[in-house]
Amino acid sequence: MHTDTEACVRAVQSKDARFDGWFFTAVLTTRIYCRPSCPVVPPKVRNMTFYPSAAACQQAGFRACKRCRPDTSPGSPEWNARADSVARAMRLIRDGVVDREGVPGLAARLGYSARQIERQLLAELGAGPLALARAQRAQTARLLIETTALPLAEVAFAAGFSSVRTFNETVREVFALTPGELRTRAARRPLAPAAPGxxxxxxxxxxxxxxxxxxxxxxxxxxxxxxxxxxxxxxxxxxxxxxxxxxxxxxxxxxxxxxxxxxxxxxxxxxxxxxxWLLDLDADPVAVDDRLRTDPLLAPLVDAGPGRRVPRTVDGAEFAVRAVLGQQVSTAAARTHAARLVTAHGEPVDDPEGGLTHLFPTPEALAGLDPEKLALPRTRRTTLTTLVAALADGTLRLGPDTDWARARAELSALPGFGPWTVESIAMRALGDPDAFLPTDLGIRRAAERLGLPATPAALTARAADWRPWRAYAVQYLWTVDDHPINHLPA
Missing domain, CATH: 3.30.310.20 (DNA-3-methyladenine glycosylase AlkA, N-terminal domain)
Structure with missing residues (x-):
């Protein structure tokens, strides 16, 4: 969007928060960059220039505005709505892969050379993977500086910096304040009390x-x-x-x-x-809802409760296991089956604040489970153990870097994986905004009540007009039934 100067200027002059994260405004006279909704008086148009990322602004010598804090904008919705290599790279960088594995690790996960990834990111975002990761480290450092009592040296390494010197230089360059000055400023602002750690x-x-x-x-x-x-x-x-x-x-x-x-x-x-990712916070709900409102049968559902997100997962492998456990059973039964796995194979944790007792078991922890001890039909035991084996040995990967089409094909090749399971994983684990569940019981009930086609094939054809947001249409269709998934718990 940053190349559409006229649209960017309109967004800045109207302080439109919907475009925060889509692009960044750099002011040539002050050498400051802002989010479109910055509360200060907009600069003259001739003094504005636009960049696609905070990293590109920083690389061009601009520092972050102290008023609107553009480094804390929501992420661009593009990276969760696309499946190409740039979007997958951005999801991995956001997940900290460059800090942990370097640019070669990022490239290896995507199946490209480091030079190819560098060239693609520079062309679209104006910054390479190292600059993008550096911008993220700066943001993480700021959070730790302002919200914890960690010594600054520990903040540096926790944020992913290789040395305290680099940490100090980066923070000063990006925010025009030293780490100590950031902490002093933060101490003047009242924060909600938090327990130690x-x-x-x-x-x-x-x-x-x-x-x-x-x-x-x-x-x-x-x-x-x-x-x-x-x-x-x-x-x-x-x-x-x-x-x-x-x-x-x-x-x-x-x-x-x-x-x-x-x-x-x-x-x-x-x-x-x-x-x-779990809460789908980088979505663009206005674009989604505007598209779905064009269907007169969906429009009343959208108007009754706009802004629905797709509830996702914190771990793709975890959700895949849970999806198999949920095949052809009630929500309560699926929770019971998953709880048994957790108790038997999950790593125990301490939770002083509540009732959290375990981590969900990893595929490696589940690889050795005895299928005869599973209270599941024999065919579903085979489905589960085959899935776990593929996840544990790496032949199946369900992460931010996963190609959606390839994952669908690999899942469909596993025994017991029908369209409902595959599309559920595509929607909630892989984050495909166009995943669709025409065979889901709740969707079929909604279709019947709304006058939509009843058969999966006919409903899929009718839903073509909702693309590329069919996963969001699913959320609205589910509201036709009065089910607990549609309401905040009492």
Missing amino acids: VIALRLPYRTPLNPGNLFGHLAATAVPGVEEWRDGAYRRTLTLPYGHGTVALTPRPGHIAARLSLTDPRDLTRAISRCR
Whole structure:
């Protein structure tokens, strides 16, 4: 979008928050870059230039505005709505892969050379993978500086910097303040009290956001011991690269309040990324809803509760296992089967604040399970053990870097994987915004009540007009039934 100067100028002059994260405004006279909704008086048009990423602004010598804090904008919705190599690279960078594995690791995951990835990112985002990762490290560092009492030297390494000197130089260059000055400024602002070791932060999103289906779905399907709804917050355990953690996510006006407890602060970037992915916070709800409103049968559902997101998962492998356990059984039965797996194979954790007891078992932990001990039909045991084996040995990967078409083909080749299971995984684990569930019982009921075609083939043909947002149409169709997944728990 940053190449459409006229549209960018209109967004800046109207302070339109819907475009935060889509592009960034750099002011040539002040050498500051802002988000489109910055509250200060817009600069003269001749002094504006536009960039596709914060990293590109920083690389061009601009520093972040102290008023609108553009480094904390919601992410661009493009990276979750596309399946090409640039979008997959951006999802991996956001997940901290460059910090952990370097650019060669990023390239290897995508099946390209490092030079190819560098060229593609530069062409579209104006910055290469190192610059993009550096911008993310700066943002993580700022969060740790402002929300924790960690010594600054520990903040540097937790944020992914290789040395304290690089940390100091980067923070000063990006924010025009030293780390110490950032902490001093933060101390003047009242923050919500947090327990020792807990990082409290706000996760921004584009409005509107309907928390009913998002948190209602997560609470209704929560696996005991791994997830719970407590005191108005969805809480769960997280398996992370350097350790584990717990998170509490609470819907608030204009943001999601997050409280993270991590065994290793180096996991902060990954934890934030996973939480944003789980709640689909980088979506563009206005674009989605505008498209779905063009269908006169969907328009009343959209108008009744706009801004529905797709409830996703923090781990693709976990969701795939849960999808198999949920085949042809009730939500309650699926939770019971998953809870048994968790108790038998999950790693125990301590949770002083509530009832979280385990991490969801990894594919490696499940690889040795005895299928005869599973209270499942024999065919579903085979489905589960085959899936776990493929995930454990790496022949099947369900992560931010996964190609959606390839994953669908690989899943469909496994025994017991029909269209419902494959599309459920595509929608919630892979994040494909166009995944569709025409055979789902709730969708078929909704179709009947609304006067939509009843057969899966006819409904799929009718849903072509909803593309590329059919996964969001599913969320609206599910509201036709009065089911707990559509409402915040009492």
